[in-house]
Amino acid sequence: MDSAGFLLGGLELTLALSLLTMLSSLILGGAIGLARCYGPAWLRWPLVFYIDSMRSVPVFVVLVWTYFALPLLTGVILPPFWAALAALTAHVAAYVAEIVRAGVTSIRPGQSRAAFALGMSRSQAVRTIILPQAVVRMLPAFGSILSITIKDTAIAAVIAVPEYMNKSQTVAGQSFHPIEVFLVAMAVYFIILFPVTRVVDMIYARVAYLGRS
Amino acid sequence: MNFDWSVVWHNAGALVEGTKLTVLLAVTTMAIAIPGGILLAVMRLSRVRVLAVASASFTELFRNLPLILVIYTAYYVMPVATGLSLSPVVTGIIALSLNVAAYNGETFRAGIASIRMGQSEAAYALGMTRWQTMRDVVLPQAVRRVLPVLASTWVSLFKDTSLVSVISVAELAYTSMRVRSQTFRVLEMLTAMAAIYWMLGYPQAKLVDWINRRYSVKE
């Protein structure tokens, strides 16, 4: 069972890639979402174009293009892990941006008006009144994005990122028991994802009353 | 660095065939996964414990697995489990259908739950059975209510068909990658693949936005 150690390495990479992607997408997506809401008008159309394009194109295509085609265009060769990180971030950030935009616009305009009436500046109002409420509403959606991100890391297997899916394929190919290997893989992913989904559902339930306005 | 974009034009026929298969995969999967989702939702609400638990387990399972893994597993498991050797296309459709049906099951369950209790009570008061009430009063309203969500699910499905390329189904992604390998025109073919998905997907995404806007005003 030396494959166990091999697969465990893959699992570590799956988790690392998922968490890093999540982090960078939250930062990038958050920035884009806020820029869409509060940024200059000329910025909106390119941002919307970017977001809609990422919604239109499969993750598989973004991953493959980033790994194989981007180097030919820019001359920069990204190792598989970093290519995957870049591609997944670009893709997930678009969804994060949409969530941020939806969260912020769901706050009643009356809230900003009340803040301005108290003499707050725009950035103070956004920081202290709008965002705290909006973030609470966004939490369930972010949880869903985490779940989707973990699943998408499995696609990175096709660009030779040695995460869990990729390593499972290797082991399956070498042993003569592909079914066992993939069933174990299903169990492993289920064990990782199930708690995430459950926590998201729980947050939805808790947040529902907070979100009501 | 020289790029030869004519390779795209020369292989247009293959790309069109691939696109056709992509559409066929998506349509066939939805045709199975919509009735499948309704069935799962009705089972979930059944008073027969076994059916409710089976449905909930099925949904939980497929919502928590990466689709690409389901596709690989189906590819290896199906021939052994059924004793038949199914073509990759059929295997791909099965994997996609299982996945989308699980999501649709949740969608329809939420849709059914959103129909006021009073509607069912009015039906019962007329003497209708539980099944008649579901069929004639609740489901027709629930389906209409979840159309925007189904539209979003369709767009995701359309993109997810690209994953069955890993088991050699000759849809758009597989075809583009194959031409790339044959011609060594990596940037051109991969960009063409991205562009075609974009041209197909962008209007669909915009249509979903429109449907969402139109339907949220209605209630």
Add this chain to the structure above:
Amino acid sequence: MDTADPTTLRKGSSQAPVLVYRNVVKRFAGFVALAGVSAEVRKGEVVCLIGPSGSGKSTLLRCTNGLELIDDGEIMFDGELLPRDWEGMRRVRQRMGMVFQNFELFPHKTALGNVTIGPTTVLGLSREAAEKRARALLEKVGLADKAASYPSQLSGGEQQRVAIARALDMEPEVMLFDEPTSALDPETIGEVLNVMTQLAREGMTMIVVTHEMTFARLVGDWIVVMDRGAIIEQGPPKQIFEAPTVERTRDFLSHLGWSG
């Protein structure tokens, strides 16, 4: 807790009662909605259930057609105990009609579709026969010209009249009304009460939960006053409205601004 019941004066008292409630108890998650209710409904009677919110009036109505199951006591319909199984109760429901406060018309069907759905689905009537009957009923409630309209195109009063036609199309022996006019604009209340009055004159047995005291006074044959899950007083309208014997009844009526 019954007050003296002048049965010889009650309408339909020469025949056996249509509905008998004996010590009916209904509990919901720790609170008691009905605390031992006993009453009778005679054939052709219009019984009005009045009382403050939360007194159990709607609960009693919903227990009558089995939308709620009672925890203790008995309800007899036409001399037989109400069944406790769903299928048995379903058959009883075909003999009773219910009109809801929120109308509960099916939004995806036209007025005609709403009225015919009962007979076609439950009684197995053919489309043509059901439509013929339905049109006659829509004519009766004054909405023959709205047969092809959808509920969203109808006013509240029109929707409620369609709902009454829908219930009547099953040819019930008893009609149950759960605050039929509470969700209506004042202008449309009258048209619904007129239909109900006409029904009463035609001899339909009706149980009406209502806050419309004028209707109860003029059309009701027997008034049942409820408070906190119990009947505190019942009697003919003249007695209840002009000379209530129980303090709480007087309080309730005076709060409604009812001066007799």
